[in-house]
Amino acid sequence: MNNSFWTVVGFTAKNKLRGKAFVITTLIIALVLCIGANLPYLITKFSGEDEPTLIGYLDSREVAGNAQLSSNIEIATMLQSNYAAQKDPDLKLVPIADEGSATANEQALKKAIKDEKIDGYIEFAASENSSFPKVIYKSEDLMDMGTSNSLSDALKEVKIAIQLRGSGLTEEQQDQLSLPVTIETIQISTTEGAGSIGDGKSNTQQGMDMGLVYIILTLLFMAIMITGQLIATEVTAEKSSRVMEVLITSVSPLKGMFGKIFGMFLVGLTQIIIFVAVLIGNIMLPHNADLLSGWNINLSEVDPMLLIFALIFYLTGYFLFATMFAAVGSIVSRTEDLAQALMPITLLSLAGYYICMFGGIANPNAMFVKVMSYIPFFSPYVMLVRVGLENPPLWQVGMSILILLITIAIVGWLAAKIYRAGVLMYGKRPTIKELRKAMRAYKV
Structure with missing residues (x-):
C-alpha cells in the first residue's frame, strides 16, 4: 500500500480534526459528560439529599392511662433506634410534644412541617386484621414512595422484634433470624473439551x-x-x-x-x-x-x-x-x-x-x-x-x-x-x- 492511501488518510483526518464543527461538538459532548458524571453529587449537594429525612411523631409519654398510646410510643422509639443504628440512615424520627387533643396535635405537626423542623409525620391507627397498628405517613410531597418504602421496611423489623420478644429466644437467636440469606450465583460452562470463552x-x-x-x-x-x-x-x-x-x-x-x-x-x-x-x-x-x-x-x-x-x-x-x-x-x-x-x-x-x-x-x-x-x-x-x-x-x-x-x-x-x-x-x-x-x- 503506497503513499497515496496514507495521503488520503492524513488529509481526511486533519481536515476533520481542525474543523470548527468537530472542536465545538467535542467540547459540548465533553461538557455534557462532565455534568452527567457529577450529576448525582450535584443533586445531592443542592437538594440536601445527603441529610436524612426528618419524620415527626407524637411523643405522648406524659399522657398516662392509655395503653394504645404507650404501644405507639414504644413502636416509634424502636423505629427511631432502628434508624439510629444504621451507618447512613435515610430517615430520622423527631418527637413532637402531645398537645392534649387530636385537633391541637394535627396543628402542631403541620406547624412543624411549615417551620421546616420536620419533612413529614406518622400517625398510628387501629388495624382490623392485626394487633400491630396501621401507620399513616403524611407530607407535602407528592408520591413520596422512597420514604414510604423505607418506613415500611423498618416497621417490618420492629413488628418482628415485638412478636419475638415473648418467644423465649435469646437476643443472639433473634439477631440470627433477621440476618439475610446470602445467595451467590456462578455461571458455569457445560462445553468442556469443546473450547469455550x-x-x-x-x-x-x-x-x-x-x-x-x-x-x-x-x-x-x-x-x-x-x-x-x-x-x-x-x-x-x-x-x-x-x-x-x-x-x-x-x-x-x-x-x-x-x-x-x-x-x-x-x-x-x-x-x-x-x-x-x-x-x-x-x-x-x-x-x-x-x-x-x-x-x-x-x-x-x-x-x-x-x-x-x-x-x-x-x-x-x-x-x-x-x-x-x-x-x-x-x-x-x-x-x-x-x-x-x-x-x-x-x-x-x-x-x-x-x-x-x-x-x-x-x-x-x-x-x-x-x-x-x-x-x-x-x-x-x-x-x-x-x-x-x-x-x-x-x-x-x-x-x-x-x-x-x-x-x-x-x-x-x-x-x-x-x-x-x-x-x-x-x-x-x-x-x-x-x-x-x-x-x-x-x-x-
Missing part, C-alpha cells in the same frame, strides 16, 4: 462483564451512526463540489474509499479517547470515588478474552458499516437526499442495537439471539452480548467472525466498484441498471 463467573465478574458489554455496544453504535454519517456526508460534499473528479484520477477507488474510512476511524477514535479520558477524570474525583467504592467495582474482574473479542467485533462492525455508508454516499449528488438514501443502513444498525438491548441482554441464550449472532450485519452487536453474558463455544465465535470477515471483503469489493462508478455520476441518483453498467466498466 469462560469457565465460570462470579456475581462480580458477571456484573463487570455486563457493564463492559453495555459500554462497547454503545460505543460501537455511536461510532457507526456518527462516523458513518460523516463519511457519507464527506463523500457527497466532495462529489457535489467536483473535487472528486481530481481525486479519482490520482488515487485508486479502493485506496481512496478505505483511506477516507480509516481517516474517519482515527477521527472517531480520537473523539472517543477524549470522552473516555474526561469521564475517567470526573469519576476519579473524590466525591465520585466514594460513590463508586460502594458499588464494588474491580476492573481486574473483567474477563481478558471479552476485551479481545470486544475489540475484534468493534473494528469489524465499524468497517462493515463504514464501507456501506461510503458506497451510498458516492451515489448521492445532493446532501439533501443523503438521509433518505442512508435510511436502510441506519435501520440495520438500529436493529442490531435494539436486538441486544431489548432481547439479547435479557436472554442471551435464546434461539433467536443465537441465529442473529451469525448474521454479519447484526453479529458485531449480538455475538458480543453472547460472549459477555453467555458462554458460547469458541468455534461458534470463530465462525461468526469468519462470516463477518468474508462479508466485509465482499461488501468492500462491491463498495469500491460502486464508489468508483457513483462518484462520477452527477445529477439524479443513478438507477440500479445504470450503476451496474458503470461498475462493469471499472476494475477494482
